[in-house]
Amino acid sequence: MNRRRLASTLVGFAIFLVGALTVVLPGTRSLIPVEALLALAGNDYLLVAVPGVVAVVVLAAVLIRQAVTGVETASTPPVEGVPTGEPPGSDLDALFDGGPGGIGDGSAERRERVRRRLRRAAIDTLARQDGCSRPAAAERVATGDWTDDEVAAATLAEERADGGWTSRSARGRFRLRARRTAEAIARLSEGEES
Numbered sequence: 001m002n003r004r005r006l007a008s009t010l011v012g013f014a015i016f017l018v019g020a021l022t023v024v025l026p027g028t029r030s031l032i033p034v035e036a037l038l039a040l041a042g043n044d045y046l047l048v049a050v051p052g053v054v055a056v057v058v059l060a061a062v063l064i065r066q067a068v069t070g071v072e073t074a075s076t077p078p079v080e081g082v083p084t085g086e087p088p089g090s091d092l093d094a095l096f097d098g099g100p101g102g103i104g105d106g107s108a109e110r111r112e113r114v115r116r117r118l119r120r121a122a123i124d125t126l127a128r129q130d131g132c133s134r135p136a137a138a139e140r141v142a143t144g145d146w147t148d149d150e151v152a153a154a155t156l157a158e159e160r161a162d163g164g165w166t167s168r169s170a171r172g173r174f175r176l177r178a179r180r181t182a183e184a185i186a187r188l189s190e191g192e193e194s
Contacts, residue, residue, distance in 0.1 A: 111174050118181050119156045122146060125189045151177055152184035 021028045041047045119141060126137040126146050140146045144153030155177040 111178075114178055115155065118178060118185065122156055122181070122185050122188070125185055129188060129191060147184045147188060149180060149184040152181040155181045 018028075018032070022032070037047055038044060041050070122141045123134060123137045126132070126140060127134050130137070132140075137146070141156050142158045144150075144157040146156075147153050155174075
């Protein structure tokens with residue numbers, strides 16, 4: 001704290017203390033030489049005008065100083081923005097679209113990875129929604145007893161009727177089956193599946 005601020009704080013505190021003492025202890029009023037100050041000023045109004053003029057001069061000095069030097073303000077933190085990035089599930093959408101790197105580009109290994117990922121998502125969602133253990137949820141997914149959608153159930157079942165997806169038409173069917181499976185998992189997550 002600089003010296004001027006400290007001095008003005010001390011003067012203000014002293015004036016407050018004198019005022020509080022005159023209110024709380026009426027005997028302290030006699031310590032303030034009001035009659036002598038009135039005789040010195042010559043008029044009651046001058047006694048009040050002098051502190052008023054001093055206050056106006058100090059206020060004008062402060063305002064002029066701020067106009068010349070500027071006011072220092074704290075900078076506010078940046079406003080929180082909307083997070084950018086891919087929405088959840090966009091990587092699956094890219095796989096389903098069938099472009100380069102998608103399900104339909106001929107890689108049986110990639111399709112099997114998608115199937116395992118969908119199976120894991122179905123197990124996790126089923127365990128969370130039904131409150132059952134992961135092994136129990138895995139058993140329900142393996143038997144196809146996790147959804148009413150027969151295509152989705154067959155896609156993730158242990159025994160697949162088509163024996164895998166190796167031919168070109170089977171790859172196209174897998175893309176549709178995978179999309180239906182993802183939709184069934186989403187419905188299960190929202191509590192719409194039985």
